[in-house]
Structure formats: structure tokens, C-alpha cells
Amino acid sequence: MTKGLFITFEGADGCGKTTQIELLDKYLKENGKQTLLTREPGAKGLGTKLREILLNYDGEVSPQCESFLFLADRAQHIDCIIRPALQEGKVVLCDRHTDSTVAYQGYGRGLDLDRINMLNDIATGGLKPDLTIVFDVDVETSMQRVGKEKDRMESAGMEFFNKVRQGYLEIAKKEPERVKVINSSDTIENIHKQVMELIKEL
Numbered sequence: 254m255t256k257g258l259f260i261t262f263e264g265a266d267g268c269g270k271t272t273q274i275e276l277l278d279k280y281l282k283e284n285g286k287q288t289l290l291t292r293e294p295g296a297k298g299l300g301t302k303l304r305e306i307l308l309n310y311d312g313e314v315s316p317q318c319e320s321f322l323f324l325a326d327r328a329q330h331i332d333c334i335i336r337p338a339l340q341e342g343k344v345v346l347c348d349r350h351t352d353s354t355v356a357y358q359g360y361g362r363g364l365d366l367d368r369i370n371m372l373n374d375i376a377t378g379g380l381k382p383d384l385t386i387v388f389d390v391d392v393e394t395s396m397q398r399v400g401k402e403k404d405r406m407e408s409a410g411m412e413f414f415n416k417v418r419q420g421y422l423e424i425a426k427k428e429p430e431r432v433k434v435i436n437s438s439d440t441i442e443n444i445h446k447q448v449m450e451l452i453k454e455l
């Protein structure tokens with residue numbers, strides 16, 4: 254049994270979730286909560302090596318291989334970092350998790366969704382976030398925010414990112430209890446307020 258709270262932040266590149274996760278972390282710490290701010294891919298240790306390959310390898314990478322690398326990182330992250338923190342009663346804030354693989358490798362790259370869900374389940378040992386917040390913004394805006402310097406994933410193109418965005422919206426439709434969507438084209442302060450509403454409900 255886990256004692257802490259597990260909250261994941263999701264959305265396409267440039268959606269603004271990293272700014273929001275940092276604001277929430279600051280708020281919770283100031284209010285006496287013990288938090289762990291972490292991310293996928295590549296929280297630390299072995300994960301940082303996998304992150305380097307996933308974001309910067311410039312040769313061919315098959316979609317299956319890409320999925321397994323993200324999943325390997327996730328298994329390590331869950332076993333060595335997330336589960337122990339939850340057992341200590343911490344609030345774990347994770348920048349990307351299982352839904353990224355569904356949105357990017359499933360909806361984006363076109364891999365079978367049932368298989369990805371099954372593999373995610375194996376990687377996490379069945380542990381699910383208590384709350385997932387999807388930051389939704391149109392692809393033009395998110396690509397402008399990413400800027401010209403793009404990593405391997407960010408270079409996948411507009412069509413790919415439209416599929417990723419639709420993927421996240423589908424995930425939210427399928428699991429409305431766990432997954433909440435916030436319109437991320439608003440100001441940083443207004444988006445933070447919406448995040449706080451969701452946290453208070455939780």
C-alpha cells in the first residue's frame with residue numbers, strides 16, 4: 254500500500270507543464286508538504302543515460318525500440334525512485350509518465366494502444382497516478398514555445414504533434430476520473446489557479 258500521492262503532468266512539447274509543476278512544487282513545499290519533483294525520461298542515474306539516447310541519438314530508431322527505451326526508463330524510475338518516495342508518504346510530482354508513451358508512441362507513432370497499455374502496466378507494476386493533468390494547447394503555439402533548437406522528439410513535425418494532442422484528449426475521455434485537461438493557452442497565473450483547484454479537490 255502506498256501512503257503518498259502520485260500526480261503526473263502531461264502534454265505535448267511546449268505545453269507549459271514544466272513551469273506549472275515547478276510552481277506547484279514550490280507551493281506544496283511552502284505549505285509543509287514533503288515532495289519529490291521528478292521526470293521521465295531520465296530522472297537520475299541510469300535514466301539520464303537513457304534520456305541522452307532517446308533525445309539526442311541521431312541515427313535510425315524504430316518506434317518499438319523507442320517505446321522499450323521509454324518503458325525501461327519507467328520501470329527503473331518506478332522501482333528505484335517513485336515507489337520508495339510514495340512509501341515515505343511524499344507527494345510525487347512527475348513530469349511525464351505512462352500517458353506520454355500512449356500519446357507519443359501510440360497515437361503519434363501509430364503503435365498498438367492495447368499493447369502499449371499492457372507494457373506500461375508491466376513497467377509500473379500496476380501503479381497508477383492518483384491524478385494526471387494534461388496541459389492542452391494548439392500545436393502552432395506549442396511549437397513556437399519550443400523554438401528553433403529542437404531535440405530528436407521535438408523534430409517529429411506538425412502532423413505528429415497533432416496526433417499526440419488528439420491522443421491526450423482521447424486518454425482524458427477514456428479516464429475522466431484520473432485525467433483532467435487544462436487549457437494551457439491562458440496566462441501562467443490563471444493556469445496555476447486551475448492546477449490548484451484540482452489539487453484541492455484531491
Ligand code: TYD
Pocket residue numbers: 265266267271293294308323348349350351353354355357358406407
Ligand atoms: P523533454 O525535454 O523532457 O520534454 P518536455 O520538457 O516537453 O517534457 O523530452 C521528453 C521527450 O520525450 C518529449 O518529446 C516527449 C517524449 N516522450 C515520449 O515520446 N514517450 C514517453 O514515454 C516519454 C516519457 C516521453
